Amino acid sequence: MGVLFDTRTVSQSALEELGAIFRQISLLGTASEHLFVVQKDLSRSIDFLTSFSNLKKLTKISKVIWIDDALFDHEHLLPLFPSIVFLCEGSMEMLDSVAGILKRKILPFSKTHQVSLIVASRLVTATELVIENLGIKGDVSVYFWPELRPLALEPDVLSLCLSQGGLGDLFAGSIAPLDQLASALLDLVIQSNYKIRLTNAFLKGEHSIKLWTIYQNKYQAHLTKVDAKTKKLILDQDDTLFLDQHSFMNRNVDFVCLDRSVDLVSAVLTQLTYTGLCDEYLGVNLGSTTVPEEDLKIKFGDPDDEIYPVVRNLNFSMVGSVLNSKARVLQAEYDKKNNLTDIEEMKKFVGELNSLKESQKWVQKHTVVAENILKAVRNGDVETRVVPGLEADTPSSNKFNAFLELQQEILSDNLDNKRNCAAILQYMYEFEPPLSEVLRLIVLTSIVKKGIREQEFEQLKTEVYNTYGLEGFKTLLNMRELKLVYARESLSFLPSSMSEEATTSAHQLIRDFGAISTTLNLMPISDHVDPENPKDADFGLAGYVPMVARLVEAIYSREFLAGPRDVRVRKHGWDNLDLSALDGELRQEFLIPETKKPLFSSLIPSKSGRLADRKDLVIVSVVGGMTYSEMSMVRFVLGKNSFTKDKQIIFLTTGIIKGDDIIESVRYNC
Incomplete structure (x- = not known):
């Protein structure tokens, strides 16, 4: 590639x-x-x-x-x-x-x-x-x-590293994160010596549209300042890019930008990938995680670390067996020295010894991290179950499992309003969790249920005040103001369109979770779940495919849709994708000069997507921050598609976030 x-x-x-x-x-x-x-x-x-x-x-x-x-x-x-x-x-x-x-x-x-x-x-x-x-x-x-800024946290991750992904500023109405992200995108174009020539833009949400406008203004202003030699370079590259359909498809640069409000669901769910759980329970700062008790610090994406690329996208249940397998292979390599008799073989072994020691060091480091994730997940629970591998390579505790199971129950919409509220309160009474966990469950309930009935909302509000005090109470009210949660009172004698107020805002765009979940197959049903060979991108969360990943996937493939599909190769995009249950402006632009448009009036030949020495790129950006699990799922859906598996991916975002950051950003605005 x-x-x-x-x-x-x-x-x-x-x-x-x-x-x-x-x-x-x-x-x-x-x-x-x-x-x-x-x-x-x-x-x-x-x-x-x-x-x-x-x-x-x-x-x-x-x-x-x-x-x-x-x-x-x-x-x-x-x-x-x-x-x-x-x-x-x-x-x-x-x-x-x-x-x-x-x-x-x-x-x-x-x-x-x-x-x-x-x-x-x-x-x-x-x-x-x-x-x-x-x-x-x-x-x-x-x-x-x-x-x-941005910082290259990993080879495919560029982040502005804004606190809580800049959500606090966005909730307060500031466009500063948009301006910074637009400047970062322009920097990529310039630093690539203009080889990054955006050819398609896919935008969803008010902030994404504003960002794109700011970027275009910055780019045009920049063009007025470049010298004649640079301007000729840009024009020459355009001539090469649009020579024909084949040259275009071999140098395609897609910019996919979504608002965080497109999918708050995946942001508040517990992440289940290796890196996602690192962030949830150990904390990841500027791409590094630490284990103070072991005096250990790992920088994810370290070029010398051959283990991290193998485990970063895995469901955590697979990490222990992978690390153990790697450790056994290394031990077998060490053991070869006992049977060496030939001088040349001995010299070869000595030459490889440093490499073996380096690999062993990284296996040990990631083993320590994985063990400490398990320790943090258990959080003092007495009951744990041991799984062969990394002593216990699957997070298991009463509290952890209860939190996951409750998320799945809410997502599946198996509970009516009263039982849903009772389940959240029962979790709160039994485990005394941090305020952020309770509020994450309330956000999830509000989105799935299209608001929380006034009666249940009042009960939740009272219990949050009694348990977490005035700060928790104010945070919940602020979330209601932003419509991250929403109370409603349904009157049976009025049509639903009159009895329920709109449940969306610029900060939460899902109008009908059940409908969009069905349309985009966000919770795929499988008879057999195999974390080692997942069929769909739901292994990084509690059985849920992030909408961020699904919308990126839908640009290039509709294989996730149920029923008969038109598999003929056409110009990719969001055309004919039903997003009626998701509010917010949608825009897609084919960024080619008017003089070159006749080249693209017919179907793009399928073989053009499989040319040798491809240098096409997908830039995925989320205004308001991405989670590690979302990035893993995007890598998965693009990697399983023959058309996109060889494309370079760059994540360009305002910050790496987790569920607690959503709550902290609201608390910041109290």
Whole structure:
């Protein structure tokens, strides 16, 4: 498979940009070394990009300290460093904190100091105005570092790493996450040397449409600034791309962008893939998970880790047997040394020894992670069942299983309103779970039931207040305001269209869960579930195919539909796909010049999708964040299709989220 764009260049570009800024700072003064005062959140991102030792070589930073407005007591260091460089994000609060430190601690005594401020932001004009209003313009040299985000968390995952996927800002009506994501998409195009030429756009939801508009405006503005040589490069690539149908199909770049509101269901369900459960129970930050008790940190997507690509998309029940199998193979390789008699064979074994040790190290690391997921899942429960393999390679506990089973009961709509409410309360009384778990169940119920009856909603509201206090009560009310949950009172003597208010909003687009679930086969029925060889993309959640995955799949195949299907190869897209039970604007655009449209007036020949050296790409983006399980399911549905299995996939999103983030983003807005 040909790769159109190597995501590792994103990190390289960010570092090169930061190095260029430091070279500018050095040219303005005589300082050979810098004191680096950095916002702690940004330091984690920088640490992701490179090691401190490498950063020191690149920038001549000698010492790093954190920005702390309340306890900035590093004055004793200032005489040692004639150059002081601050780095922070461009938020009003952070710039105000930095301005306070500068005014009180540094500027009054900085006659011999060179003071610089690097702002990680693309909003140059607005940020410059804030700096001027804070009264530090002219006292410090200001630079902008626009290349920090997105971060390449894995070879196919680019994330802005916004808190809760930027949902808090989106719920508050801010378009900042859209602007940042549009800028990141433009950066991909530019950094690919314009080889990423978007040919199809598939958009669902208000935020996705806005993002696409912002991107197009940014792209057109960018074209006005490029030099003649670059403009010719772009035109030449267009001529090559649209030479004929075959050349087009071999260089197709599809941009699929969905709002998080398209499918809150998959976001609130418990993830069951290896990486998904890591995030649910151990936590994954900037693509890394830690086990403090074992002094272990794993960076997912590490190029030296040959185990992670094998286990990341698996249902967790399969992970133990895979790790054990790999361990046995490695042990067998080690044991060969006992039977070696030939000198050449011994030399070969010695040459492979380092590789065997490296593989064994990664097997051990992932085994520790898997064991600690099991430990976290059990959460103190006495009853556990042991499954051969990784001591117990299937998460099993009363609480864990009860949570999963209740999710499945709600999804299947097996409970009436009263029993549904009673089941949630029983789970709450018996296990005393965190507030987020109870609210996730309430969100799920509201979507499946097209709202919760007023009587049951009042009962849930009262019990949430009594158990979790005012904060839980306010969070639930805020969720109702956003229509993530919805109370309704159905009057039997009125038509349903009059007796029930609309249950959707810009933040929750599923109008009729039962209908859309049936239409898109979101809960496929199978006589035999085999986690090792899944038939459909429901193995990463509780028997549910994420709508994100299904909508991506539907662009290229309708094999998931029940009944007779038209399997003739036509221009792919969402044409004739019934999405009437899903609100929100839908748009799909065929992005070709008017002069080239006659090339595509007929059916695209099927063989064109199987040309050698393919370099076509699918960019999947979710505004408001994606879960690890959703990404695994998208990989699965594209990987099982002969037409798409060789396409490169890049996930470009505002952040990696899990169910608790939905609740936290609402709590943030209380």
